[in-house]
Amino acid sequence: xxxLKRLRGLRAxxxxxxxxxxxxxxxxxxxxxxxxxxxxxxxxxxALVARGIHVAHDAIATGVYGTIRxxxxxxxxxxxxxxxxxxxxxxxxxEDIS
Amino acid sequence: xxxxxxxxxxxxxxxxxxxxxxTGNGLATETTFFAARGSRHLDLEPGHxxxxxxxxxxxxxxxxxxxxxxxxxWQMPGGGDYGSLLAQDLGFCPIYVRYNxxxxxxxxxxxxxxxxxxxxxxxxxxxxxxVLVGHSMGGLVARSACHIARIxxxxxxxxxxxxxxxxxxxxxxxxxxxxxxVAKLLRAVPDPYTRLVADIGDLRxxxxxxxxxxxxxxxxxVPLLPEIExxxxxxxxxxxxxxxxxxxxxxxxxxxxxxxxxxGTDTVPHNLKIVEGSDHMAIARDTAVYSxxxxxxxxxxxx
Numbered sequence: 473x474x475x476l477k478r479l480r481g482l483r484a485x486x487x488x489x490x491x492x493x494x495x496x497x498x499x500x501x502x503x504x505x506x507x508x509x510x511x512x513x514x515x516x517x518x519a520l521v522a523r524g525i526h527v528a529h530d531a532i533a534t535g536v537y538g539t540i541r542x543x544x545x546x547x548x549x550x551x552x553x554x555x556x557x558x559x560x561x562x563x564x565x566x567e568d569i570s
Numbered sequence: 571x572x573x574x575x576x577x578x579x580x581x582x583x584x585x586x587x588x589x590x591x592x593t594g595n596g597l598a599t600e601t602t603f604f605a606a607r608g609s610r611h612l613d614l615e616p617g618h619x620x621x622x623x624x625x626x627x628x629x630x631x632x633x634x635x636x637x638x639x640x641x642x643x644w645q646m647p648g649g650g651d652y653g654s655l656l657a658q659d660l661g662f663c664p665i666y667v668r669y670n671x672x673x674x675x676x677x678x679x680x681x682x683x684x685x686x687x688x689x690x691x692x693x694x695x696x697x698x699x700x701v702l703v704g705h706s707m708g709g710l711v712a713r714s715a716c717h718i719a720r721i722x723x724x725x726x727x728x729x730x731x732x733x734x735x736x737x738x739x740x741x742x743x744x745x746x747x748x749x750x751x752v753a754k755l756l757r758a759v760p761d762p763y764t765r766l767v768a769d770i771g772d773l774r775x776x777x778x779x780x781x782x783x784x785x786x787x788x789x790x791x792v793p794l795l796p797e798i799e800x801x802x803x804x805x806x807x808x809x810x811x812x813x814x815x816x817x818x819x820x821x822x823x824x825x826x827x828x829x830x831x832x833x834g835t836d837t838v839p840h841n842l843k844i845v846e847g848s849d850h851m852a853i854a855r856d857t858a859v860y861s862x863x864x865x866x867x868x869x870x871x872x873x
Contacts (some may be wrong), residue, residue, distance in 0.1 A: 478579075488593070512716030514761035560582055 476559050483555065487548040492539055496538040502530055580671070584638030587672020588776040598814045600651055601681040603632075603689060604666040607641050607651065613670070614685060619692035619748060627663040628698040629697050631656050631867075634667045634682065636706025636737075636854070641666035643705060646855040652703060655860055662701070663722050665689070671707055672775030678707075678790075679714025683724060686715065690726040700726065701867060702733040705854040706821070707781060717792040732799040734863055739784050739821045740802075740828035746782035749774070766827025784825065794828070801841045802827050803859055808847040818850040841866075 509529070512522035585591065590598035602611040607623055612622055633653050635643045644651035644666070653664025665684045667685075669678050690697065704712040712733055719727035749771065756768035794800050804826030805818035817823045824831065827842050838844065843862045845853055853859050 477596035479596075481590070481598070484593065484595050485590070485597060496769060500762040507814050 476555055476562070479553055480552070483548060483551045487544055490544040494537050494540050494544075498533065499516070501533055501537075505529060573851040574870060576728040577642065579639045580668075580757060581638045581722060583727050584671040584775060584777065586773060586775055588674065589672075589773075591670060593674055594773035599668060599670040600686045601667070601669040601678070603685060604641055605635055605664075606654075607645065612665075612689075614688040614692060616692055620694045623663065623694050623740060627657075627661050628695055628696040628699045629660065629662045629701070630634055630693070630699070631662045631703060631710075632665045632686070634702065634704040634708030635667075635671075636704075636708045637671045639671070639705070639779070640668055643851070646857070646860075651855065652860055654730045656701075656863070656867065657865060662867070667708070669711065670777075672777045674776040675707065675710050675714050675780040676718075678711045678777065680718050681724070682715040683712055683718040683726075686719070686726045687724045688814065690729065693818075697729050699731045700729045701732060703736070703863065704738055705731070705736045706738060706850065707777065709733075709735035710740070710780075710784060713740075713792050713794065716795050716798065727795075730798050732780040732801060732866060734801045734803070734866065735808055735826070735828075736803045736859060737805055737818050737821050737850050738780055738802070738828050739825045741822075741825040743781050743821050745820060746778060750779070750782055766842075799841070801836065801843075801862070801867075802830065803843045803845060803853055805845045805848040805853045806849060807849060818848065818853070 499555045505528070509526040510524055513526065515522075579597060579599060579679075582597060587598060589595075603614065604611055612619060631646055631653055633641065633651075635641060644653065650658075651664075653666060654660070656662040656665050667682065669681060671678070673681070686700075700713040702716075712735075716727060716730065716733070718724075753768045753771040756764045756771070759765070798839070804821070804823045806813040806823055807816065809818060813821075813823070815822075817826060823844060827844075830839060830842050843859075845856060845858055848856060
């Protein structure tokens with residue numbers, strides 16, 4: 473028999489892992505990228521262009537990670553709905569048997 | 571025997587069980603009792619236990635597993651375990667405890683104390699004798715449960731005659747302390763990658779972190795209760811150098827014996843046993859260890 477409580481737990485755990493994991497990778501990504509940008513931003517001939525690219529890079533990266541998290545939550549909501557339906561069907565089946 | 575899913579859940583709970591419990595995740599293990607390995611867990615609610623024990627024994631032994639384990643840790647190569655052998659040889663009723671090993675030890679102890687109180691209230695007869703057998707972290711959880719039962723004056727505690735600790739890190743385990751130092755060092759390095767590694771290392775559960783200090787933590791001082799007879803078994807690796815450094819691979823002999831060995835003498839106190847050439851997991855299912863437990867429990871039976 474499918475243990476819905478555990479399936480719900482697994483769904484929540486996967487969602488948490490993607491949420492926190494993508495957040496951690498995003499922090500490392502932005503901090504790593506900030507190093508070469510930081511060097512270029514200290515050199516007057518490249519400073520302005522580097523600053524512009526840095527801002528654009530961070531905005532795009534943050535957007536991509538944000539999209540991953542939003543999709544993750546959406547999939548989580550869909551999975552919760554599927555589990556709710558499965559639980560309702562399971563309850564109906566039990567009532568029919570009794 | 572616990573199935574593969576139970577084993578996987580036990581590992582998951584040991585690693586991040588405190589997080590699972592805190593977030594109300596359905597994968598978090600609750601404290602449950604089993605009358606036999608592989609059976610359904612016992613319903614401890616009033617009125618439900620009587621049916622599970624048609625001929626209840628007045629001697630009950632509780633087996634408390636260690637970190638990331640289930641009751642399957644007790645299974646001996648021959649198929650039995652300390653509980654079933656005590657039932658067969660001395661008429662004990664064995665009860666196998668399962669709990670979330672990722673929770674702080676004090677919290678696991680409180681859970682065990684509550685479950686024991688429910689068990690004693692619902693068991694068909696009042697036991698004459700309760701024996702607690704804890705392996706590794708399970709020994710600390712049993713100690714913690716006794717401590718809480720004493721504070722809350724729970725009715726099961728006066729029934730506990732003896733407690734047996736197998737490879738229990740009473741004084742903590744150095745491996746966890748090393749892990750803590752490594753995580754601190756990694757965090758001190760101003761590099762995003764090393765900090766990420768430190769963050770991942772710090773994800774380990776509160777239960778694992780508690781093993782670093784055993785029960786010496788000032789927030790949870792738990793003495794060995796004098797009204798209970800305490801028996802301690804330590805394992806020691808066959809290589810003398812490794813045994814000196816690591817004891818049974820995870821717990822040093824000094825910690826497993828609660829500092830009870832006098833380094834100036836070869837005499838081992840009656841309540842301590844050192845199993846040479848064994849390791850941390852093996853003493854949970856070792857025929858020599860069973861012979862010690864049997865002898866200690868027979869003393870009580872005769873005495």
